[in-house]
Amino acid sequence: MSNPEWSRRDVLKTLGTGAVGVGLGAAVLDRMERYIVGAHDPDAVAAASTISDVHEERIDLTGHTPLTLVVGAYSDAGRRSLLTRNDVAFVQPDRTLSLFSPAGGRAVRDAPDQVLPWGVDRVDADVAHDEGATGAGVDVAVVDGGIAADHPDLRAALADPSVEGNHRAWVDCEGENCPYPWADDGDHGTHVAGTVAAAEDGGVVGVAPEATLHALKVCSAGGGCRTSDIVAAIRHAADQGWDVVNLSLGSPAASPALEAAGQYARAAGVVLVAAAGNRGQPDSVGYPAAYDEFLAVAATTIDDEVAAFSSRGPEVDVAAPGEGVCSAVGGGHDVLDGTSMAAPHVTGAAAQLLAAGVSPDEVRDRLLATAEDLGASDTAQGAGLLDVAAALDYDSGDDGTGDGTGCPA
Structure with a gap:
């Protein structure tokens, strides 16, 4: 039976009061126009909860910020009422963000079975590997569309799926190859994960091949990712004590909820890396990358040009390879373009620095100073x-490009 598009009136008529059970409330909330309320104190939380048209969801950020976020469905009058309160910081739409890469790939299939991706070589991560630097012991959260749990390049890097909390899904994997709810049904998250931490003996190698990967699935196979889910995923990573979070996604619209999540995670000692965006225009860096708490990553080409699609703006922190990048996807490997592909190079570099004993507060300065x-x-x-070797104080004279844009079948 197909699900009808319910109007707010239909929902309230069916439910009577809007005070619904938790399970049904979440389902109904997904069908309505959602907003995120930034509440400063319990009275504001209670007010936002009371006037939501369905059972609300809460994201508690009070461990490191003054805010609790309430996600609900509100009428125009309800939103105006909340905004008159001094203890409400903001009311924003629970927008859908997008992944910062195209849907399809363009792999070159005449490459050997094992390749050194040009980007991993160009940022001198291979030099670090030769010196024994692998990112071992560092936990990396990939906030994306999931990770293919059975990919041979990634199996060794994935945190134990049997341990609760090692991976989570806010949007369940759909399709035939979904052994876990957090598995990847769109390839994007797997591609990102491969650039971060694919094993050295696989089809491709990542920047930090012994880092530990955690899949936090917030995006559907079509690439849509809700703000509230991203916020919850960032909080989860921080609460788990993980070290680096990669966000190869964003939106042109500012989001105080994402800024608050960034503040929460940074205060917890998490390094946050985000793709700058693919709008290719001045002053077009997306959110959350544009916030100070996030390292904003632009994309370069194999010819050392900034990619035409890469967003520009004063918020850009560093650049990394993002055009023609080969990495893992479900069932094999593929080449993709986007600042989505650039960000995980920086995430892997951050993992390398943290493994070497650099503090989270020093990572940004070290990466920027050695670029x-x-x-x-x-x-x-x-x-x-980005220059991984220089950041680790190794010789960074190698400007090679590996096997180019070749990609194993």
Whole structure:
């Protein structure tokens, strides 16, 4: 039986009062226009909860910020009422963010069975590997569309699925190859994960091949990702004590909820890395990358140009390979473009630094101070091209590009 599009009036007529059970409330909330309320104190939380048209959801950020976020469905009058309160920081739509890469790939299939992706080589991660630096012991959360649990390049890196909380899904995997709710049904999250931590003996190698990966699935196979789910995933990573969070997603619209989540995670010692966006225009860096709490990553080409699609703006911190990047996908490997592909290079670099004993507060400064100037504007390249070897105090004279944009079948 198909699900009808319910109007607010239909929902309230069916439910009577809007005070629904928890399970049904979440389902109904997904069918309605959602908002996130930033509440400063228990009275504001109670007010936001009381006037929501369905059972609300709460995201408690009070461990590191003044806010509790209440996710609910509100009338125009209800939203106006909340905004008159001094103890309400904001009321924002629970927007759907997008993954920052195209839906399809363009793999080159004449490559060997094992390749060194050009980006991993160009940022000198291979130099770090030769020195024994692998990112071992560092936990990386991939807030995305899931990770393919059975991919041979990633199996060793994935945190134990039998341990509760190691992986989570706010949007369940759908389709034939979904052994877990957090598995990837759209390839994007797996591609990102491969650039972070694919094993050295696999089809491709990642920047930090012995880092531990955690799948936090917030995006559907079609690439839509709700703000409230992303916020909850960031909080989960921080509460678990993980070290780095990769967000290869975003929106042109500002989001105080995402900013608050960033503040929460940074105060907990998490390094946050986000794709700058693919709008290719001045002053177009997306959110959450544009917030100070996140390292905003632009994309470069194999010819050391800033990619035409890469968003520009003063918020860009650093650049990394993002055009023609080969990595893992469900059932094999593929080449994708996007700042989505650039961000995990920086995430892997952050993992390498943390494994070497650099503090979370020093990671950004170290990465920016050792980046290679490509001669582009600061708004396009930030501090320059990521250099993993230089950040670790190794010789960074190797500017190779590995096996180019080749990708194993």
